[in-house]
Amino acid sequence: MSKETELVRNKAKELLEDGDVELVVGYEEGTYPSRTTPLFADTLEKAERLIWNPFCVNSLPKLLSKGHFEDKLAVFVKGCDSRTVIRLLQDNQLDRDEVIVLGIPCNGNVDLDKIKDKVDITTIIEVEVTNNGVNVKTEGSTEELSREEALYDKCLDCRFPNPVIADEVIGNEVSELPKNKNKDDEVASLANKSVAEKNEFWEAHFERCLRCYACRNACSACTCRDCLFDRDERSTWLAKGKTLSDNEAFHITRAFHVAGRCVDCGECERVCPVGIPVQKLNRKISLDMDNLFGIGEIATSEDDIDNPPPLGTFLTEDPEEFM
């Protein structure tokens, strides 16, 4: 058992035993030790199944945003997830007094799709992620991979390895992570391409979209109870059918809807089954929003909870490019 797993289990058991919470939300082993799945532990027995490792990727706070939970609960968050917590608090999707946020600093999550050609993912026993690389220990051997070779793209450009909101931090704070990738530069270089090239790039991606709405359902900013894409029977401009233009209209519309609210967690892109670079759209919007409204990175501290998203408010000093 890893040191982190032990800490996570002990913390969960302590909170449940003391009656501080009714439910602890964390991860347990999924199909394989290298795959994780969310666990809602409401008993000490279940808390014994909790784990923590670099495969704990999906954002847990999003699962709490449905108003399903009446009891006080605790949730484990990484740096990126902690921004989701702020996002959800901004939207009144969570009640700050009812959630104990347990932060765990993170060096990056391992992408099984990336490493599956190099190691047999069914035999992975342990993985260690450091600033210098990723060591994957399997039943037979240990593979040393670079961060680029093993981590999710979203983790290669991580600016928030440490939780920005937490009632308690478990484990040691992570110092600055290496920048193995620069999303903003990628956005800029795509933006500088010709109209035709940009069109070709996006159409090739949008054409594959299945309209499964995984990006929406995993999104920290998508908190509408009744989403307009489920209500398309009432709209004439966006059909449920899968055509390139409907797919395109879907993605452009969704990008707008998260403008100024996207916390760059990268879950949309991770969950997309057909590999659409959704984050390249959302990041572009975030950069534009910063450029127009000077908002910088949003949801980076508890103080941001009361800062309304810029497109949800009107200020007389708002920029007006069209005047």
Added chain:
Amino acid sequence: MSKNPLRPYPATITEVRDESVGIKTFKVVLDDEEMMKDFNQEPGQCAQLSIMGVGEAMISITSPRTRSEYLEFSIAAVGKLTDVIHELEEGDKIALRGPLGSSFPYQKMQGKDLVFIAGGIGLAPLRSLINFVFDNREDYGHVDIIYGARSPKHLCFKEELFETWPSIDDVDLYLTVDGTDEDDNWDGRTGYVPDYLKDVDPDPEGRITVTCGPPIMIKFVLEALQDMGFEDEQIITTLELNMKCGIGKCGRCNIGNKYICLDGPVFDLTEIKELPIDKEL
């Protein structure tokens, strides 16, 4: 290429009647005469009605096949499509495919006494069977019709209720309303359908009951019938869920191994009890 099962055919509305509050009855004739002649719906079956560009909905055919020169549909305006249908007038076009779904077991009912129990627009699907029975009067025994609506204004098929049906031999009609407004000239019974059923107290011996109405009414009627000693096979009802394809494929109306659009809407209580249901439908 085999026949496109999802394609409807043009039809013309030949008559529109105001039935009750928010409910209209449409008389519809398929434009293709052959098709109209061969339509041959069984009592209780449905058809898919479409307005192009708006959508399609499964509606029960309220006229019997013994009156084969037209099809009647009684429709409450409850959604986007039915709102548009309500604006249609005589001579307007609609599209139609069917007949779809299961029918009442009218052959099994032959020689039996029958009790029809309906609430509100729930009389519409039963009406096709009631008129079928009356068109073959000698095949069936005594008929009781217990029918209720929210108020006298909400009663459907008033002409049949007050004139046609009472004049038929060996028929008893029991009408009730939940309540009345001041301007209602109502000297009949006030109260709920399940209570009236208990008062009428039909003898289960040699009887089959058919019920349709709002879910809450069906629930209490089914309970009452069982209390009176009716066996599950003697209790027949119709289920309704959101349906799309009408041919048991699109998955919307799936409950257990059944598709309501194809295997239903008519079920007897034995079949319903076999369905996995954990709450009221």
Added chain:
Amino acid sequence: MKRLLEYVGFEPERLYVKWISGSEGQKFADTATEITENIKKLGPNKKMRDAQ
């Protein structure tokens, strides 16, 4: 919006946003003429042509 549409490959000239007051009739007419002329120069939009 203009920025995003441009990013996904629309010609930026296809979207106009301009503030015109109800009293500025001439400005409205001039803008409409200007837009029409520019769009004619661009020719038909090639994106999202498969829309039904």
Added chain:
Amino acid sequence: MSTKAIDKNKLSELLNSLLFKQTLIAPVEAEEDILLFKNVESADQVVLDYQNTITPVKDWFFSQTEELFEFKNKITELEINDLPATDGEYILFGARPCDLKSVELLDLVFDEDGEFSDSFYKEKRDRTTIIGLSCSEPGAYCFCNSLDGLSPTATCNADIMLTEMDGDYLVEVLTDKGEKLVSDNSSYFSDKYSEEDKETRTEEIVSNMKLTVDVDDIEAIMQKEDVYLSDYWQELSLKCLGCAVCTYICPTCHCYDIRDYSRGNAGIRYRCWDSCMFNDFTEAAGDHNPRPTRRERVRQRFMHKLRFFDERYGDTGCVGCGRCLEKCPVNLDITRVISDVKELA
């Protein structure tokens, strides 16, 4: 019917020659690691050593969006016309056994005899010759071998089945359609292998399966009322995001929606995939919903696969392709559900 062999280099020659006369649908890499079945213009594009495509072959027979008919309408005039029927012949190349099995299951739904047989599905099905391709290396999430009649080399309803051997492929010719294709192109094939060779190879491949699950009695267990009403479904639904990845990439899911596109006085009606995981799927007029929460929707999906499908059609609705557990954003795993449900009973 007969067992033959084809060399690896001859296979691509064969595909290129078939391309001239027929439309070839085969797995291609649309983007790095994103494999999809698509129309192929040259045999070079075809990927042979893949594990599973993202979307299953159902996409070919039961298109994600299918136009049903066109209409012209005014209030007192209405014209409805079928769209021109597809012509031409198709070859679906490279379908894995799980996907082959799924076509067998979809046949039960769409291609039944009777008045409601789905003409769109049937048309494509009748015009398509299926060349299956055994899995040489089962994927990490594959569990087909746990299901009845399935294995990484099962032929199911393929017309021709290829199994990779050392340097060439063992070819099983299984139907008249397959026989025709092979006899029309006989120069590409030789008589090297026998049925025994296939058996030996199958054993070898099966020994590499990573994931197994015991599905015995699962239908009977799912039929128990206690299981249906169990709190387990509520617990399971907590982690479900409610997206449709599992159902859209599932080779046997067949739910669809019907919608109209219309502009002015004309338009088309089309159908498109829909998912029981969406919250508005069963919502009726008046906001009444028989599956109001994720609990009922998650339960419906597993009940349908493991019980209802079997009750209606006599076969399990899961083919063990492993796509849903792999692609589910939270790894909601049907193999885990099967073993958990067994514990409940």
